[in-house]
Amino acid sequence: MEEYRGRRKKGYQTPTGMHDVLPQDQRYFQKIYNICENIVSFYGFQKIETPIVETAELFSKGIGLATDIVEKQMYVFRTKGGDWLALRPEGTASVVRAFIEHGMQSLPKPVKLWYFGPFFRYEHPQAGRFRQFHQFGFEAFGEKSPVMDAQIVQVFYNILKELRFDKLVVEVNNIGDSQCRPYYKKLLVSYLKYRLGGFCAVCRQRAKENPLRIFDCKEEKCQRIKAQAPQIIDHLCEECHNHFREFLEFLDELELPYNLNPYLVRGLDYYTKTVFEIFSTSTENFNSSQQDSEYPPKLYTKEDGGSAETPLKLSEEGEKGYTSKDALVGGGRYDNLCKILGGEPTPACGGAAGIERIVKAMKQRTPKLPQPQLPKVFMAQLGNLAKRKSLKLFEEFRKNRISVADSFGRDDLKAQLKASDRIGVQLTLILGQKEVLEGTIIIKDMKTGRQETVKLEKIIKEVKKRLKKA
């Protein structure tokens, strides 16, 4: 065993790219979770939790050995027993594994599952990207109809709507399947082969390793060449073409504003046919406001009719009209994955949302979420006898579901009232030596400052009465 290095003299910090989710942020996480759970269960998804650690091979087989996620971003380690395990970099492969492992093929289709939890990718952290981050996602198994693709998009869309995202753009594309994509890839490669010189250095590299990726480039010269390049949607096999057309029709029917982006390619190998991403178009970087005022965000408009019969084109020369570059949500169909991972061939689709990214966008919109309910009653106590009684009384309140703040550690009444004031309670109860002996307690109204002595056994009733009035 290697030595543990990097010992610090002064305290510890989270490792690179890892973050504590502090109480302030818990409220955002909780809100997202609640809305998600609420909506998703309406659509018939059931929650699943898979381990954070899986056999490394699950991901290399599932996501693809040559993908960046597996190749460079996976936390892989060997156990004492010699197994290679990995911190999960995404959710789909795990859910598929669970689906197969527990024989869910025999469940009535479609089988709909959702999850919410941490994921890990070893990469340089930056805006909207962390080494540990959280996602929620849904997967639907056993439905090959594009109606499921559309519903998945719809569910994400609804959740974001419910979270007050108003300007959302759904980008969609179809990247073909095992029938047509290999053929298209060849076509593209041969197109690129004779034009490599015109590309930027990065794209030349991309052309070799992952040709579809050249579409991501923003260089002007590359833009020009790729504008002429064959596009996957023009070379779909009939099945994919129809699937895509129907998918778009469903989106139209749902009145989901989408934008067809023929350049949308996703970095995971398992996708077939439908892929999509959802962006928020609202004022993302309003700190760098100069740019925003000079280049007011342009919104994509929905393609007319959405029919695949009309020529498919992008509204602006591949230029994104919105400032946010990070997708809030990404997903698609993966009809081959179940088989790849050793299960029955099962069509499936799903997607995942980045929670930190959503939180970031929420904060920009509404920097302050309403405060959680604070206690309305404070209990102050004086002297040992009273302190002992107070503890007991505190339990009485809990049984009656009245939340009470306390400061049992403090003995000074002044300090206790100060603390009580800071919490902003409505009533403060004061129990001292004298009151305990008399079997009474003081109720002090913090607004008016008036106080009243009541019988100790009636205190719950009295407090309830006062809280109700206010």
Place this chain on the structure above:
RNA sequence: GUGAGCGUAGUGUAGUGGUUAGCACAAGAGUUUGUGGAACUCUUAGGGGGAGUUCGAAUCUCCUCGCUCACCCCA
């Protein structure tokens, strides 16, 4: 993996080679013995870490760690 900027109490900051390292907020204690919000007093707590230059470093150099941002890629 590549590139840029940054790193002073819990938070926000001042200080560009010699200061007891200053200020604000927050936190805690108190201003005579059982009554809050104001004011005042006091306390806690600081230059990420390490080397070097120098008589002397928060300040200059290097390394390292971390943060932020971008490339890449993705949620």
